[in-house]
Amino acid sequence: MELEANGKNLAGDFLSPLLFCICLNPLSNMLEKTPYGYQFKNGTKINHLFYMNDIKLYTNEERNIDSLIHLTQVYSIGMTFDVLKMPNGTIKDIEERYKYLGIIQSNIDHEAETVKEEEQSIKADAASMATSDKLVAEFQSASLTMELRPDDEEIDWHMKPLDGAYHRQVSEVDDIHQTYMWLNKENLLANTESLLMAAQEQVLPKRKLQTKIYHTRDNARCRLCKDAPESIQHIISRYKRLAGNAYTERYNQVAGVVYRSLCDEYGLNKLQHWWEAPRMVNENDLAKILCNFYIRTGKHILANQPDIVVVDKENRRATTIYVVVPNDYNIASQE
Template sequence: MLNGIIKDLEEGYKYIGIKQSNINQKVELRHKAITEYKKRLRQVLQSQLNARNQVMAIDTFALPVIKYPVGIIKRTEEAIKGTYIAPRKLLTMHGELHPESYITRWYLNRKDGGRELKSVQHPVKEEEQSIKAYIASMATSDKLLAEFQSAALTMELFPDDEEIDGHMKPLHSAYHRQISNDSDLYQTFMWLNKGNLMTNTETLLMAAQKRVFLTKQVQTKIYHTRDDRRCRLCKDAPKTLQHIVNGCKQLAGSTYTKWHIHVAGVVYRSLCDAYGLNKPQHWWEAPGKVNENDCAKILSNLYIRTNKHVLADLPDIVVVDNENKRDTIIYIYPYPMTTI
């Protein structure tokens, strides 16, 4: 104050971390919040955290920067859209999000096959709802808040991905539709619940489940950029993701066999741990035909003699449980995927 006159606060001051002055600085503050959010998001994406911890770091370290000034800085629809798109670009640049995958799955719970990331709009919505609830509770005793409420000055929220049902998309929902009828979803997505994979590995697996890879079938039926959709190896069937994984005759005796042996080896070593049996030290070592102790006997890739001739007489693993008097026959086979 100078001679009874309050000098204009052109340079401004900070109040609870928000810069205040006579000059409208909302655009600058909004830009500063978004810049800091991107900076923290990059720091998390460049870290060596596994997939689950990386998502938790984004939710607890980066998103609060956007949440803090809610209710103080007015947000335009253009600003919301910019904040909404920015994390997608960064996630794609760092290999955390496949360019053709459906973003909604990022926001689903891990038990439902998602990655449990909170969208940029999630903390904003929570804060705005808290402010509205406070105004509604205090309007009875505060005239100013009562006038604010009666004027219906509500804050509109730009819709986010969490309000969109990703399972309604025909291509992206095919995998969920297929497994929802005859599979245990909890067991199916247990690898996501554990969250011990790196994020780029999760991204690759989820993109494969959604079948968004640019195969000849996709180029022919969806993008219409190719006329011949047949597999270049066998020339017998369309080159779909299903065909590549478990349908090509040319790969049956080489690549598929290696995959089969590796998957069976994982199951075999887990069974050895369960029954206290010796197991191969390395994943590439082939298990023995017979492995037994007083508790159990495990037969690996051994022909089973039957009274009647059967085609499936070479199971991958047979477990003879001596304590429970129970035999278990295990076949490893790929889960069939529908074509598009």
């Protein structure tokens, strides 16, 4: 329940507002001492607000608002008031919107309405400035062009040089769900995941990015090998100095994960630590796993040392596994 009263017949000199406030301060104290008002969950009670020559009264029951009105009218002898009482006693019943202290008083989305008003105000100010400010006029022209452009003419993010690069690289991958499964397990620290995603999206500050996208550097060549543009792709898969050590170590770790999973599946003794090299032969009654084992063949085959061979004794089936750690752009070709 709320009520608004507007004071009238006030003198227009400079001293009157001060005298008016002095006279109404006791009324505020009297209203605070009444048991009427609206109480919030934290215990705070409110039954009136003063602003300029307005007073707004609040209660949680309609019968109590009459008591506050009576007190205000008795105290304010000599002043006349326009009393506006909310229909049926609730804000939700207000059909016409009005403002108090600059805030819309009605049952609507106040935040959205305020933002809308601010946008309209800014547009009006910009329109008035555009007549004398060339920069504002150019901005208005560009904004109008973007608003009028049909959706089918908008720039497709897939084709953007940076935002769409990763999507274009993995567009031929058959199973995107498997590709992103590592993100669904939720076993990474937040900073680790963000670093991996930044590397995947090619946004780590390497020289190719600085040259082609940010335009803060003239030379995009790798600072070490000078053979190719310095990018994440180049560092993690094409840098010759890393081929014999870092790339091999990464390959061995991936193969180790596959090996330990197979040992769990067939109940074989697995490695105690991740850095241990898999056994060349690991066997029980169910299966035999061969790692980097030379396979004797009747016909000469050059690549006769597969990464992992799983011999399922129960089903009399052998599976050959080749471990590949491809870059994003050649996942499909490696498959």
